[in-house]
Amino acid sequence: MLKQKTEPRRRRKRTAADILVSVALLFCALICLVPILNTIAISFSDRTSAAMGEVSFWPVNFNLGSYKAIMEERQFGQSFKISAIRVVLGTSINMLLSILMAYPLSKSPRFFKSKRIYMWFVVFTMMFSGGLVPTFMVVRNLGIMDTLWALVLPTAVPVFNVILLMNFFKNIPGSLEEAAFVDGASPWYILWKIYIPLSKAALATITLFAVVTHWNSFFDGKIYINSLDKLPLQTYIQSLSAVLDPTAMATMSPEEIKEKLAMSSLTFNSAKVMVSMLPILVIYPFLQKYFVTGIVMGAVKE
Amino acid sequence: MYNKKNARYYHAMMLPGVIFLIIFSVVPMFGIVMAFQNFVPAKGLFGSQFVGLANFKRLFMLPDFWRILENTLVIAVSKIILGTLAAIVFAILLNECNNVMYKRFIQTAVYLPHFLSWVILAVMFSNIFSYTGIVNQLVTACGGEPTMFMISNTWFRPIIIGTEVWKEFGYNAVIYVAAMTGIDPTLYEAADIDGANRWKRIWHITLPGILPTIILMSTLNMGQVLNAGFDQVFNMYSPLVYQTGDIIDTYVYRTGLVNIQYSFATAVGLFKSIIGFTLLASAYKLADKFCGYRIF
Numbered sequence: 001m002l003k004q005k006t007e008p009r010r011r012r013k014r015t016a017a018d019i020l021v022s023v024a025l026l027f028c029a030l031i032c033l034v035p036i037l038n039t040i041a042i043s044f045s046d047r048t049s050a051a052m053g054e055v056s057f058w059p060v061n062f063n064l065g066s067y068k069a070i071m072e073e074r075q076f077g078q079s080f081k082i083s084a085i086r087v088v089l090g091t092s093i094n095m096l097l098s099i100l101m102a103y104p105l106s107k108s109p110r111f112f113k114s115k116r117i118y119m120w121f122v123v124f125t126m127m128f129s130g131g132l133v134p135t136f137m138v139v140r141n142l143g144i145m146d147t148l149w150a151l152v153l154p155t156a157v158p159v160f161n162v163i164l165l166m167n168f169f170k171n172i173p174g175s176l177e178e179a180a181f182v183d184g185a186s187p188w189y190i191l192w193k194i195y196i197p198l199s200k201a202a203l204a205t206i207t208l209f210a211v212v213t214h215w216n217s218f219f220d221g222k223i224y225i226n227s228l229d230k231l232p233l234q235t236y237i238q239s240l241s242a243v244l245d246p247t248a249m250a251t252m253s254p255e256e257i258k259e260k261l262a263m264s265s266l267t268f269n270s271a272k273v274m275v276s277m278l279p280i281l282v283i284y285p286f287l288q289k290y291f292v293t294g295i296v297m298g299a300v301k302e
Numbered sequence: 303m304y305n306k307k308n309a310r311y312y313h314a315m316m317l318p319g320v321i322f323l324i325i326f327s328v329v330p331m332f333g334i335v336m337a338f339q340n341f342v343p344a345k346g347l348f349g350s351q352f353v354g355l356a357n358f359k360r361l362f363m364l365p366d367f368w369r370i371l372e373n374t375l376v377i378a379v380s381k382i383i384l385g386t387l388a389a390i391v392f393a394i395l396l397n398e399c400n401n402v403m404y405k406r407f408i409q410t411a412v413y414l415p416h417f418l419s420w421v422i423l424a425v426m427f428s429n430i431f432s433y434t435g436i437v438n439q440l441v442t443a444c445g446g447e448p449t450m451f452m453i454s455n456t457w458f459r460p461i462i463i464g465t466e467v468w469k470e471f472g473y474n475a476v477i478y479v480a481a482m483t484g485i486d487p488t489l490y491e492a493a494d495i496d497g498a499n500r501w502k503r504i505w506h507i508t509l510p511g512i513l514p515t516i517i518l519m520s521t522l523n524m525g526q527v528l529n530a531g532f533d534q535v536f537n538m539y540s541p542l543v544y545q546t547g548d549i550i551d552t553y554v555y556r557t558g559l560v561n562i563q564y565s566f567a568t569a570v571g572l573f574k575s576i577i578g579f580t581l582l583a584s585a586y587k588l589a590d591k592f593c594g595y596r597i598f
Contacts, residue, residue, distance in 0.1 A: 032414060
C-alpha cells in the first residue's frame, strides 16, 4: 500500500507562503463541505424559514419535524431496507465472481493458455456496450423485471474491479504457488488458502467500491422496478424531486415552476437526503483508508 | 509448468463470470440489429422490418442531434480540462503543506463528495442554486437580482461542469499526489541550497516530476469525450435547459424508454458506442505507446 510521506521534507520557518498554502487548502475543504452543511441546516429548520430562504449554515427555528416525519413514512423505511438488501446481495455476487475471475486471469499465458482470449473478451465487454435499449430488452425478456435480480444480475461482474484484483494477484510471488503445487494442492485450494488471505487490502478496496456503487445507483431501479415496495432508496429520492422531473415540468410555465420550487418541502427532502447519506458516512473512514490503494493499484503497475 | 488439470480448474472458475458477461453484455450487442430495423416488440428481432440505415439518416437530419452532440462535447471536454487542472493545483497545494494532521483533515473533507450519489447531490445543489438558496442570498446581499440558475440556459452548463469538478477534484488528485511522493527528495534539497524559491521548485521539480502522469491521465481521458455524465445531467436538467444541457445519453433514454422508439434510440446509442469505443481503444493504444501503460 502506498503511504504518504510522514516526515517533513524540508524543515524551515513558517513563511507567508506557507500560510497562503494552508488558507488555500482550507478553502478547498470548505467548498467541499458547503453543500452538505447547507443541507443539514435546512433539514433541521422549520418549513417556512427554509422556503423563504433564511437558512444558510445554521438551522433557523431548530426542529426535528422532518426527521420525525421520515420515521413515520412507510415508503422511506421500505426503500431503505430494499437498498440494504440489494447492497448485501449485490456485493456478495460481485465479490464471488470477481475473485473467481481475477485468479485465473492473473496467471501468465504459460500456465493458462486461454488467458489471452478471456482477457480480450473481458476488456471488450468493458469498452463496448450494446447500449441502453438492448440491455433493457434482455432484462425484460429474462422475466426478471420488477425483481431484485434486475438490480444485481446485470452488474454481477464489475469488470473494473476484476482488473484491479487481477493486478494485485499478479504481484503475489509465484514461488508460493509453485511450492503448494509441489505439495499437491489444487488451484482451488491455493486461491482460498494463499491468495485470498494475502489480498485483504485489495479485497477490502473492491468490496467498498461495490457497496458504494450498489448503494448509490438509482437508474436501474428507475427503469426495471415498478412496484413501490421494491423501490431502492436512491430511486425513491430521485422520484421525489418532482420539480426537476422533465415530464412533469414540460407542461409547466416558468412561473409555475418557480412556485413549485418554493412550495416543495425543502426541509423534508433535505432530511431524507441526509439519512440516505448516513451509510456512506459510516463506511467513509474505511473507504478513506483503502481507496487510495485502489486508485494506485489501477493506474500504476509493474 | 503448464498443467492440463490446473487449466481445467481455471476454466471452471471463469465460467460463472463469463456466463453473466455473455447474457448482460454480449447478448445486448446482438440487439444492435434493432438499429437497422423498424423494431416492433410483438414481431421480435427476427420478424421486424429491416430498414437499413434509415434510422441513422433520420438521426443526422435531425436539428436536435447536432445540438445534443455539441452539448455532449462541450460539457465533457470542459469537465476533462478543468477537472485535470483543478486536481493538479490541489495536489500541488497538498504537496506544499508540511503539517500531516492538517493534510489529513483537508483530505477527509475533499474526498467525501466523490462517494455521494448524483441523486443526493442534485437535491443539495438544487437547494443551493434555488431562487431562495444560499447563492441567491449572496447575490441579493451584494445588491444583485436573484436568478433561477437551474433552469437558465446561460448557467446550466457552468453549473454542470463546476459541480462535476467540485465532486471529483480531490479524488482525481490522488493519482498526482502518489506521483509526487515518487519524486526524489534530494532534488528539493539541492534546489534549497541553490536558493530556489517555492515557485521555482514547483515549476522545475514538482511539475516535471508528475508530467508523465499528467500525460497518461490526459491520454486516457480522451476516451471519455462523449461521456458528459448521464447520472449528473439526468438529475439536474429539465426541459427548460434541453437547449444547452441535453446530452446523448439523456436523449437515448427519453426517445427509447420514455417515448418507446426502440429502434431509433438503439441507433443513437450505437452511434455513441462506436465512436466511444474507437476513442477508448485509441486512448489505450496511445497510452501504451507513449507511456507504457497497459490495462492488463
